[in-house]
Amino acid sequence: MHPIISIQNLSKTYPSGFQALKSISLDIQPGEIFALLGPNGAGKTTLISIICGIVNPGDGRVLADGLDIVTQYREARQRIGLVPQELSVAIFETVWDTLKFSRGLSGKPMDKAYLEQLLRDLSLWDKRHNKIMTLSGGMKRRVLIAKALAHQPRILFLDEPTAGVDVELRRDMWQMIRKLRESGVTIILTTHYIEEAEEMADRIGVINKGELVLVEEKAALMKKLGQKQLTLQLQKPLDGIPTSLADFPLTLTQNGEQLIYTYDEQNEKNRIAELLRQLSALHVEFRDLKTSQSSLEDIFVSLVEEK
């Protein structure tokens, strides 16, 4: 299966001289949900804008469904839909007219039934005759999604789709994105909400200062970098970590009441049992215990801080 998006050594230097992308290479597989994470100014929007034709590419090239986005832009762009980060939409237009406009731009003939279904799916059908200026921010965001889907693209870019969207609507959007994927659409989204990536994505890419610092299956990423911690609430505070336990990665809280054992879930299968046996032999007793796992957020922060 050839990748649906293939980014090859893509660089971008803005006319100001600022290098926003540094030789990015990335393949996106058909039907996946790919989340692009990165701090403000990392280059996420720049990358998406180049693929969609809004910003001129620098060196390197990009193929969408095997089509060069520069030389075969017509065919390539017909396959791509974009929901931009900014809420830019012609406010004097009605919802229905703006949707028709988007459909027309793509060069596909009008399909009323499809557009109606699209608006119904996005709970906008009742608003179809409303001018966009009379809609709320969340509704405008959905209008933008409808516009991006008006030409039935195979690839959908969502640049921070849930920024400024309430919890309920965010859940609805996640639902909608999953449904789209089931229908065969490949989705590339950027987000600042780690839980969103954790919830939605099959794969995650982290971009920082124009460099792709990591691309990984979400599950593998969580496993590989996800550290687990076992916290033991002690009956009696300890003065220090017993010397016989020196080869366990242990830390003691300041008051000596909690013993924290940090471990990787994968390689340390039997060590917990071993630790507990030794503690019992030393007559260190505990009232309670819990384990916790680092979230993507921790992973992300540690990656970005390393740089």
Add this chain to the structure above:
Amino acid sequence: MNIHAIKAIYLFEMARTWRTLMQSIASPVLSTSLYFIVFGSAIGSRMAEIDGISYGAYIVPGLIMLTVLTESTSNSSFGIYMPKFSGTIYEILSAPISALEIVMGYVGAAASKSIVLGLIILLTARLFVDFSVAHPVWMLAFLILTSVSFSLLGFIIGIWADSFEKLQVVPLMVIAPLAFLGGSFYSIHMLPPLWQTITLFNPVVYLVSGFRWSFYGVSDVNVGFSLAMIAVFIVICLGIIAWMFRTGYKIKV
């Protein structure tokens, strides 16, 4: 050729015209009527005939041109400036359309509007003064060519402008003076010889002269030459637009 896209842009722009009907059609018609009342009827009644045509009738083609020029420029520049300003241009840039198709949509709409406007003013003028059109087909041809060429110019201005001030300054400070000094209200033969020569560098002279010829069969400059000048003007505008899209000038970084 992405016909659906051209149509979508064209209809979007025409919808803007209908939404702002007062501003788009009524106000130019009103101001032109005022010109006819003041220059045509009040002052015109005391003016001698020019080239054997009553003054009121003589200024009809010039007045139509005056409106068509300013409206073509401002409509077209506004049409492309707005999406740039509001950010909705992302949709145009990411659509499977060529620069030529974008231009056809925007310029086509602006020109259509000007042509309709020109014809409305023609009919309005007929209420004030008596005249007839000697070469209706040529009249229409000049109207279309002028609308298209100045809509192209407006498109260039709309892409160039990065503020509303700049957007308004060109129609106001360049097009209007050129139109006034281009023989709308007089024959350039009425000017002193030096000014006659200087005037020949004003492209509007050729438009007004050619347009007036289509009405009354008299012209300040040769009609064929007028047509050639318009053609040159269109080619230059198209060249500039092609360059703008190739380099992404002010629309794509």
